[in-house]
Amino acid sequence: MTYKIRIGLVGYGKTGKAVANVLSKDPRFELCWIARRTAGASVRTHPETAIPIIGMEQQSFEAIFDRYPVDAVVDFSSAEAVRLYGEIIRKHRIMLVSAISSYSESDLAYVRSLGRNTRVMCSPNITLGINFLMVAANLLRKVAPFADVEIIEQHFKEKPEVSGTALKIAENLGMESNRVTSLRIGGIIGEHEVIFGFPHQTVRLSHSSIRREAFGTGAAFALSQLQACPIGFYTFEDLLVQATNQEWSRQLNFGNDSPKRRRQPDLSRVNR
Missing domain, CATH: 3.40.50.720 (NAD(P)-binding Rossmann-like Domain)
Incomplete structure (x- = not known):
């Protein structure tokens, strides 16, 4: 059992x-x-x-x-x-x-x-999607540090303060907190968008919370990952990178009978 x-x-x-x-x-x-x-x-x-x-x-x-x-x-x-x-x-x-x-x-x-x-x-936001956005944004920032970056957060009218999640994204990307644009609009639970401006192209990473149950599935993911960790302090990003590394390793090793295997990419510093 x-x-x-x-x-x-x-x-x-x-x-x-x-x-x-x-x-x-x-x-x-x-x-x-x-x-x-x-x-x-x-x-x-x-x-x-x-x-x-x-x-x-x-x-x-x-x-x-x-x-x-x-x-x-x-x-x-x-x-x-x-x-x-x-x-x-x-x-x-x-x-x-x-x-x-x-x-x-x-x-x-x-x-x-x-x-x-x-x-x-x-972590200030434990939805799986927003933390995947953070990991992806951090990776893109390191790959292309020359890109222009803007952060937009939108929430319901009653939310008085700037989104803690948006401030965390800004901190991770090495941006000042005043670079976050905040909008308060009725009917929106929570939306975050990171915009990367390149010459001749734009990349937008966005996340929308549709129902608050998303926080429940995030809590369930965190609990399932945390129980396998040593004693310590973790962010949701740490747990997500850990799960990503495990899956990446499984994918690289699955069905690979060659004695010389490709080196596993190190994602451990993506959110540092």
Whole structure:
């Protein structure tokens, strides 16, 4: 019988609910509990499941972890939450997948410190598509450093700050944050585009979030990859490059009986 990864989900807003939908239906995982700021007067379990929803003001994380042991925590809440459960996951070496985009420098340093004791994946956007875009953009930037580059991000009207994902793309490409163009338009969940301008041609790498469940499939990918990693701190790009290297190696070696095999390309520095 295949062992399921037991998960606790922190955060139950619009994105958290979508993530819960994905993780609760994935046969590789067992979603054991959901923690939110308040449990609410009428909603006590996730719809159509027996997964308990627990208000953080009602029970301490110490009590939650004691009652519902888990192997991993997935956090889609706020920057403050990690301080409430951080030492528990450090002590018990519980994996952490964090998708918080608003960590302060001190909070991020704390999350990094957890990576000395357990497996931690932290990225502002954990959709598979946007991270593939980042890896591809980094590779193209290194191949063609002479190209003009612009970044455009579009989100729903209520999003006040510049996209953390767009700022991360800019940082990876060695660009100033003020080079990011932001648009706020009703009906858009999230769109990112990196435009490379070459002489006589243009390359556009774009990603659109259609449903928030994309964050759930990203969390599932991160969990499946992270469990095979040594203790440490990782970004989603690290896990994606690791998976890409594994697949590249499999493709190169499949059916190749020649004693002299082609050298595997080293993608490990693509997102550095």
